[in-house]
Amino acid sequence: MKLENEKAPEPQQERNESGKSKMSRRELLKLSAAAGTGMFVGMGGMGAFMSFSGILKSSSSSQEPSSAAKDNQTSQTGVAGSIPFYGTKQAGIATPPQKYMCFAAFDIVHADRMKLEQLCKTWTDYSANMTAGKSVGKANLEGLAPPDDTGETHELPPAQLTITFGFGPTLFRKDGVDRFGLAAKQPDELVDIPAMPGDALTEQESGGDVCIQACSDDPVVSFHAIRNLARVAQGTAKIRWVQEGFLSAPDGQTPRNLFGFKDGTANNELENDQAMERYVWASPSNNPLWMTGGTYLAVRKIRMFIDEWDQTALQKQEATFGRQKESGAPFGKKNEADAVSMRHIPTDSHVWLARGTGTKMWRRSYSYSRGLDATSGDLDAGLLFISFQQSIKNQFIPMLSILAQHDALNKYTSHLSSAVFACPPGAQEGSFIGEALFR
Numbered sequence: 359m360k361l362e363n364e365k366a367p368e369p370q371q372e373r374n375e376s377g378k379s380k381m382s383r384r385e386l387l388k389l390s391a392a393a394g395t396g397m398f399v400g401m402g403g404m405g406a407f408m409s410f411s412g413i414l415k416s417s418s419s420s421q422e423p424s425s426a427a428k429d430n431q432t433s434q435t436g437v438a439g440s441i442p443f444y445g446t447k448q449a450g451i452a453t454p455p456q457k458y459m460c461f462a463a464f465d466i467v468h469a470d471r472m473k474l475e476q477l478c479k480t481w482t483d484y485s486a487n488m489t490a491g492k493s494v495g496k497a498n499l500e501g502l503a504p505p506d507d508t509g510e511t512h513e514l515p516p517a518q519l520t521i522t523f524g525f526g527p528t529l530f531r532k533d534g535v536d537r538f539g540l541a542a543k544q545p546d547e548l549v550d551i552p553a554m555p556g557d558a559l560t561e562q563e564s565g566g567d568v569c570i571q572a573c574s575d576d577p578v579v580s581f582h583a584i585r586n587l588a589r590v591a592q593g594t595a596k597i598r599w600v601q602e603g604f605l606s607a608p609d610g611q612t613p614r615n616l617f618g619f620k621d622g623t624a625n626n627e628l629e630n631d632q633a634m635e636r637y638v639w640a641s642p643s644n645n646p647l648w649m650t651g652g653t654y655l656a657v658r659k660i661r662m663f664i665d666e667w668d669q670t671a672l673q674k675q676e677a678t679f680g681r682q683k684e685s686g687a688p689f690g691k692k693n694e695a696d697a698v699s700m701r702h703i704p705t706d707s708h709v710w711l712a713r714g715t716g717t718k719m720w721r722r723s724y725s726y727s728r729g730l731d732a733t734s735g736d737l738d739a740g741l742l743f744i745s746f747q748q749s750i751k752n753q754f755i756p757m758l759s760i761l762a763q764h765d766a767l768n769k770y771t772s773h774l775s776s777a778v779f780a781c782p783p784g785a786q787e788g789s790f791i792g793e794a795l796f797r
Contacts, residue, residue, distance in 0.1 A: 439491075439515045439516050439517060439518055439575075440489060440490050440491055440515075440516040440518070440519070441453060441489060441516075441518055441519065441520050442486075442489060442490070443482070443485045443486040443489045443490075443520075443521060443784075443785070444486060444784065444785055444786055444787050445784040445786075446651065446783060446784050447639075447651060447783060447784050448522050448523065448652075448781055448782070448783065448784045448791075449489070449520040449521070449522065449784070450520035450521065450522035450571055450572075450573055450722075451522060451638075451653060451720070451722070451746050451781065452634065452638075452720070453518075453520050453573075455573065455605060455722055455724075456517070456518050456519075456520070456573040456574050456575045456580075457574075457575045457604060457605060457606060458573065458574055458575065458576065458577040458579075458580045458602070458603070458604055458724075459571065459572070459573045459580060459602065459603040459604070459724045459742070460571075460572045460573075460577075460580040460581050460583065460584045460600065460601075460602050460603075461569065461570075461571050461572075461600065461601050461602075461603070461657065461742060461744070462569065462570050462572075462584045462587075462588065462597050462598075462599070462600040462601075463526070463565065463566025463567075463568070463569045463597070463598045463599050463600075463777055464566055464567060464568045464569070464570070464588070464591065464595040464596065464597055464598060465566060465567050465595065465596055465598045466529065466537075466567045466568065466594065466595050467593070467594065467595060467596055468594065469537045469538065471538040471539055471540075471796070473594050474538055474594070475796050476594075477591055477594045477595060478523075478790050478791055478792050478793075478796075479790040480590055480591075481523070481570075481587055481590070481591070481790075481791065482785055482789075482790035482791045483790075484586060484587055484590060485521040485583075485587070485791075486787075488511075488516070488519060488521065488579075488582070488583050488586070489516055489519045489520065489521060490516060491514075491515055491516035491519075493506075493507040493512070494506055494507045494586050494590070495507055495590070506590075507586065508582065508585055508586055508589065510578055510581075510582050510585075511578060511579055511582045514576060514578065514579060515576075516574070516579065517574040517575040517576035517579045518573075518574055518575050519572065519573070519574040519579050519580070519583060520571075520572070520573050520574070521570060521571070521572050521583055521587075522570070522571040522572075522573075522655075522781060523568065523569070523570055523781065523782070523791045523792065524568065524569040524571075524655045524779025524780060524781040525567070525568055525779055525780050525781075525782070525792065525795070526565060526566050526567050526568065526569065526777060526778065526779050526780075527544065527548055527549070527550055527778065528565060528566070528567050529567040529568065530543065530544035530548075531544065532567075540795065540796075543646050543648065543795060545640075545645050545646055545649050545654075545780055546644065546751075547640070547644070547645065547654055547748065547749040547750055547751060547752070547780075548654060548750060548778060548779075548780045549750050549751045549755075549778070550565075550778060551656065551658075551750070551754070551755060551758065551776050551778060552755070554758070554759075554762055554773070556762070556768070556772075556773075557772075557773045557776070558661075558772050558773060558774055559773060559774065559775060559776055560774060560775060562598065562599060563598075563599040563659065563774060563775040564599070564775045564776045564777055565598070565776075565777050566598045566599070566777055566779075567595070567598075568595065568779075569655065569657070569777065569779045570583075570584060570587055571655075571744070572584050572587075577602070577604070580602070581602070584597075584600065599775065601659060601726055601742050601775075602726065603723075603724025603725055603726045603742045604724060604725055604726070605724050605725060612686060612694065615662075615725060615741060616662055616664060616725050616739055616740065616741070617662060617664075617667055617675070617770070618675075618683060619675075619679050619681065619683055619686070620681070620686035620694060621723075622721060623681075623686055623694055623695070624712070624713075625720070625721055626695075627718065628718060628720055633718070634720070637718045637719060637720070637747060637748060637753070638653050638719070638720045638746050638747060638748060639651055639652070639653055639748065640652045640653055640654070640748055641748070647794065648782060648792070648794035648795045648797075649780060649782060649783075650783065651783035651784075652780065652781050652782040652783045653720075653746045653747065653748070653781050654746065654747055654748065654749065654750050654754075654778065654779070654780055654781065655744065655745070655746055655778065655779045655780075655781050656719075656743075656744070656745050656747070656750055656754045656777075656778050657742065657743065657744050657775075657776070657777050657778075657779075658742075658743045658773055658775065658776050659726070659740065659741075659742050659743075659773070659774045659775040659776075660740045660741045660742075660743055660771050660772070660773050660774070661738065661739070661740040661771065661772045661773075661774055662739060662740040662741060662770060662771055663736070663770045663771065663772070664736070664737045664739055665736045665737060666770060667770050670770075676689075677704050677707060677766070678707060678708065678766040678767055678770075679707060679708050679709060679767070680698075680703035680704065680707030680708055680709030680710055681694075681709060688702070688703065688709060689702040689703045690702030690703075698713055700713065700714070704766070705764075706764050706765065706766045707765075707766060708761075708765055708766070708767050711760065711761050711764055711765055712757075712761070715756070715757055715760055715761075717753050717756060717757045718753075719745040719746065719747040719753055719754065719757075720745060720746040720747065721743075721744070721745050722744045722745070722746065723741055723742060723743045723744050723745075724741070724742050724744070725739070725740070725741055725742075726739060726740060726741070726742050727739040740771070740774075746781070750778050754778075782794070782795065
């Protein structure tokens with residue numbers, strides 16, 4: 359599929375509808391290059407590019423999946439509705455997004471490398487069973503001890519369950535300490551996201567030594583996966599933070615975010631193997647061998663100020679995104695999939711900024727709701743933004759820094775948590791997730 363990289367005019371003195379000075383695309387590209395060298399690290403809150411580019415088309419999409427997704431969908435036989443855990447790539451990355459997600463970050467509670475390695479082996483066995491619709495652990499026929507499997511998914515199908523693992527920077531080194539003898543193997547591409555002015559991050563809800571993303575078409579199945587992986591980890595790892603999410607769309611349609619706009623239209627630009635190799639999968643040229651074929655995950659929990667947004671005029675909502683709300687079409691066009699014409703949209707809109715920087719990443723985000731904010735009485739809801747890319751420092755942070763300064767959507771969002779993880783390639787039967795890291 360042809361990637362949109364439309365050249366925009368470069369006026370220096372144009373003004374948008376609000377009278378604000380517009381930034382030329384040439385100026386934006388200069389900012390992008392500067393951000394890549396670290397000039398913008400620490401500037402501004404995260405832009406709505408991170409908040410709202412995020413949701414890929416749902417698992418009901420009629421589009422052809424990439425070969426990695428095909429491999430994960432077809433290499434296991436005999437279990438209807440299952441996506442195998444074992445494979446060259448981890449499932450839950452290129453896999454078409456399921457309807458529900460449960461994401462958990464864990465802290466390892468000791469410094470015993472052998473126990474950590476054994477936990478990864480156990481997690482692999484449990485994950486292979488659960489994605490195949492099987493119970494975990496051993497059957498307790500006598501009933502003299504608690505069962506290994508908590509049981510809430512008995513008689514339920516696997517519901518396209520995928521379980522994806524990642525290793526955080528603190529697994530390699532924490533407070534300057536090489537906890538497990540792995541510091542020398544930390545990839546250069548795995549770096550923490552710097553503090554951004556305007557963030558409202560909570561330390562306890564950010565970071566983590568290991569992450570587990572469980573996605574399925576049944577919320578009970580996703581929850582069961584995280585619950586049982588946490589249970590078997592007792593004494594070795596404990597949950598640091600967890601967030602559930604959801605998405606939905608008619609067959610073949612792009613999901614909408616909680617602001618009511620279609621979310622993820624541009625993701626089809628990466629739905630081919632060449633683009634995934636260029637932007638998503640880690641290459642051996644600049645990664646340790648254990649990460650070749652893996653990827654890097656960035657996650658930000660972003661609250662959306664829904665009550666304020668709901669009082670905003672439709673014209674301003676559309677100018678903020680740079681797309682029509684009902685159809686999803688870019689300004690000046692009729693259909694959602696039409697090529698973006700940069701000259702038709704405000705330069706502080708999400709679409710203009712996201713397109714202008716030229717950085718791409720694979721987005722797999724979910725909406726969330728946590729009821730009412732006890733302080734304000736407003737709805738507490740938003741987006742768990744998740745992206746996969748070759749480099750945190752060269753793709754994610756530069757985009758974050760630039761959009762933080764100019765994106766009109768920043769007015770309606772606040773970032774509550776942040777973390778990054780290195781997701782190794784998939785495990786083969788007889789091995790375990792991340793085995794090459796320990797060898």
